[in-house]
Amino acid sequence: xxxxxxxxxxxxxxxxxxxxxxxxxxxxxxxxxxxxxxxxxxxxxxxxxxxxxxxxxxxxxxxxxxxxxxxxxxxxxxxxxxxxxxxxxxxxxxxxxxxxxxxxxxxxxxxxxxxxxxxxxxxxxxxxxxxxxxxxxxxxxxxxxxxxxxxxxxxxxxxxxxxxxxxxxxxxxxxxxxxxxxxxxxxxxxxxxxxxxxxxxxxxxxxxxxxxxxxxxxxxxxxxxxxxxxxxxxxxxxxxxxxxxxxxxxxxxxxxxxxxxxxxxxxxx
Amino acid sequence: xxxxxxxxxxxxxxxxxxxxxxxxxxxxxxxxxxxxxxxxxxxxxxxxxxxxxxxxxxxxxxxxxxxxxxxxxxxxxxxxxxxxxxxxxxxxxxxxxxxxxxxxxxxxxxxxxxxxxxxxxxxxxxxxxxxxxxxxxxxxxxxxxxxxxxxxxxxxxxxxxxxxxxxxxxxxxxxxxxxxxxxxxxxxxxxxxxxxxxxxxxxxxxxxxx
Numbered sequence: 001x002x003x004x005x006x007x008x009x010x011x012x013x014x015x016x017x018x019x020x021x022x023x024x025x026x027x028x029x030x031x032x033x034x035x036x037x038x039x040x041x042x043x044x045x046x047x048x049x050x051x052x053x054x055x056x057x058x059x060x061x062x063x064x065x066x067x068x069x070x071x072x073x074x075x076x077x078x079x080x081x082x083x084x085x086x087x088x089x090x091x092x093x094x095x096x097x098x099x100x101x102x103x104x105x106x107x108x109x110x111x112x113x114x115x116x117x118x119x120x121x122x123x124x125x126x127x128x129x130x131x132x133x134x135x136x137x138x139x140x141x142x143x144x145x146x147x148x149x150x151x152x153x154x155x156x157x158x159x160x161x162x163x164x165x166x167x168x169x170x171x172x173x174x175x176x177x178x179x180x181x182x183x184x185x186x187x188x189x190x191x192x193x194x195x196x197x198x199x200x201x202x203x204x205x206x207x208x209x210x211x212x213x214x215x216x217x218x219x220x221x222x223x224x225x226x227x228x229x230x231x232x233x234x235x236x237x238x239x240x241x242x243x244x245x246x247x248x249x250x251x252x253x254x255x256x257x258x259x260x261x262x263x264x265x266x267x268x269x
Numbered sequence: 270x271x272x273x274x275x276x277x278x279x280x281x282x283x284x285x286x287x288x289x290x291x292x293x294x295x296x297x298x299x300x301x302x303x304x305x306x307x308x309x310x311x312x313x314x315x316x317x318x319x320x321x322x323x324x325x326x327x328x329x330x331x332x333x334x335x336x337x338x339x340x341x342x343x344x345x346x347x348x349x350x351x352x353x354x355x356x357x358x359x360x361x362x363x364x365x366x367x368x369x370x371x372x373x374x375x376x377x378x379x380x381x382x383x384x385x386x387x388x389x390x391x392x393x394x395x396x397x398x399x400x401x402x403x404x405x406x407x408x409x410x411x412x413x414x415x416x417x418x419x420x421x422x423x424x425x426x427x428x429x430x431x432x433x434x435x436x437x438x439x440x441x442x443x444x445x446x447x448x449x450x451x452x453x454x455x456x457x458x459x460x461x462x463x464x465x466x467x468x469x470x471x472x473x474x475x476x477x478x479x
Contacts (some may be wrong), residue, residue, distance in 0.1 A: 040479055077343040081475040095343030104282040104302030113275040115344050150340075163343070 029054045029090030030161045030192045036082040038071050046071045049085070053161065053194060056187045060203045061196040063212035069125045069196040070098060070165055072212055076194055078165040090161055094154035098165040100146075102138035107149055112139055116158045124152035127181055129174025144170045148178075155182040160191055167195040180204060275356040276329060276358040285328035293321045293394060297370055304378045308452075312441045314370050315455075316432050318363065318398030319457045323406040323424050328361040330410025331405045331417075338411070348478040349471035350413070356467050363399030370395050390452040394444055397456040401431060404463030412477040431462070 004047075028215045038046040046068045053059060053076070063069045074080035075087055077095035094115070103110060111121045111134075125134065125148065134144040141149065147170045154162045168176060182194050183204075203209045211218050278284055297315040304310050330352075333341065338351070345351040371392040375383055383391070405427045409420045431437060436458055443451030 072391060078347050079339045079342040080479050081347070083479070091346035092291070093343040095340055097336040097339045100340065101334035103279050103333055103337060105278070109278070113271065114341075116271065144467075157344075159344075161430050231363065 004231045029089070031076055031093075033082075034086040036075055036087065038075060038080060039083045046075065046082075046217060046249070048216050049075075051076075051210075051217065053089070053192045055160070055190045055192060056189045058183055058204070058207045059192075059194045059210060060207040060212045061212055062195065062199045062201075062203070063196070064081035064199065067212045068215040069212045071215075072217070073163050073165050073194065073196050076161070090159070092159050094157035094159040094162045096150045096154045096162075096164040096167070098169070100150070102141070102146060105138055106136060107132070107134040107138050107141070111149070112151055114153065117156050118158040119156040120157045121152055123181060124156045124178075127151070128152055128178035129172065144172060144175065147171060148175055151175075151179060151182070155186050155193075162186065162191060162193045162194045163226070166197060167176060168197050168201050266269070272354045273358045275341075276332075276355055277361070279332045280325075280329050280358075283328070283332050285332060286325060287433060289321045289324040289328065292324070293317065293366065296321075297373065301373050304374065306393075306445075307374055307378045307383055307387060307391055308447060309445045310374050310378065311371075311394040311452075312444045314374075314395045314439075315398035315441055316364075316428070318366060318370075318395040319402040319405075319428055319432060321366065322359060322363050322399040322402030323409075324402075326356060326403045326406025327410045327420055327424065329359055330407070331354045335412070339435060342478070344469050348474040350476050352407060352471050353467065356403055356470075359406065360400070360404045363396060363403060366455055367392055367396040367399060386449060390444070390449045393452045393456045394441075397452075397459040400456070400463040401437075401459040402428070404466030405431070407467050408473075413473055460464060 029052050031051075033049050033051040034044060036049040037044065049072065061069050061072065066256075071080060073095075075082055076089075077093045078087065078091055079095060080197075081087070092115070105113075120268065122134070128148040128151060130148045130152070131143055132141050134149075138146070138149070151167070167179060171179060183195075186193055203228060276407065297314070300310050300313055300317075342348050342351045345354050371388060374391060375388060405424060407429075408414075409424050414420050414423065437455065440451050440455040440458065
């Protein structure tokens with residue numbers, strides 16, 4: 001590209017959302033955000049967010065602490081109405097918050113009554129490697145087992161969209177493998193999953209990768225971890241090389257900005 | 270329906286119902302121990318039901334922490350829908366308690382057996398109190414009001430104002446005087462207030478959920 005700004009570079013290489021060819025209509029999608037902005041008092045925590053989540057899609061969101069990941073998930077889940085803009089899509093949503101104080105119920109009693117299910121909750125617990133006693137109080141579970149119960153609950157619900165905050169927090173290897181398996185089955189059955197995690201967690205192969213930074217979405221760079229699984233937009237795009245041409249005195253500024261947007265920027269003279 | 274059952278299940282296991290249940294039992298005990306005419310006793314249970322159902326509605330709204338409420342909000346569809354689900358759960362309790370006190374009054378009140386019309390009017394009065402309490406309580410729990418002290422002061426103030434002033438007082442007087450239609454007018458008036466307050470709460474709760 002010749003003479004473009006860094007922001008126009010980012011727009012041109014943005015990846016179309018899965019499950020939707022028309023950004024104004026949900027169509028086969030399960031949720032869509034349009035020009036969403038969220039303010040907490042005078043502070044804007046999310047702005048200029050457009051996102052389409054299609055059936056069978058698996059989105060992985062990464063971002064630093066305080067970048068707006070959780071607020072984005074809450075808007076998608078329908079628990080935080082946007083200050084402006086629109087959230088369209090299916091309800092109810094199965095939402096796993098980052099932290100909960102469990103109610104005074106046994107795991108089985110809670111799971112039986114909290115929502116309707118399309119799949120076996122007990123099987124999901126087995127797949128996640130749950131080792132606790134499901135007939136004991138929710139409050140006596142270890143943190144890892146509590147997370148497994150919440151994940152099993154969401155991924156066996158009858159909702160079309162599952163939204164998970166800090167999905168891999170507290171999980172052991174069996175839990176991580178089980179989560180990958182449950183998400184794979186969920187998406188194969190046409191459900192959509194949106195997951196947020198810390199940057200240290202690798203984006204699984206086939207997932208759509210988004211980065212939230214300073215309260216807005218920037219498109220993630222092609223990830224070496226991302227393969228070409230079902231609906232894998234990142235894998236389909238592959239590496240993109242962008243040439244920036246500009247005044248010599250602004251070269252380092254442009255490359256710095258490109259690097260901040262996720263490009264592997266380099267000055268070649 | 271499963272959401273109402275789940276809400277009541279959460280309330281039952283939280284034990285937050287114990288204190289309002291004690292207030293309800295003590296107040297009903299006082300009325301039933303010295304029963305006057307059926308409608309007069311029924312009118313005296315109007316404020317009791319209003320206080321108890323306001324308390325129970327607040328207890329239901331505060332039954333879980335922010336994380337669990339978010340999970341339930343997503344399951345219900347939106348913060349407004351969750352508020353309606355929880356207020357409807359309180360309404361189910363109001364109906365049960367109104368039936369209990371009506372049966373109790375019918376048993377202990379001396380004199381000839383009451384007609385179905387009389388019992389209907391007797392049932393409606395505590396139910397009206399419950400509906401008023403639910404409307405007030407629905408505005409005063411998390412996430413709309415997060416400070417328990419403020420909740421208590423606002424709830425007591427609102428209950429005192431609505432019970433001792435306005436049309437409720439004169440309608441209760443008419444009920445005591447034996448006007449059957451006044452009981453139904455009282456229920457209609459409190460239903461309007463209760464539904465209006467719940468609608469206001471549903472409109473507000475999304476803002477406070479941020």
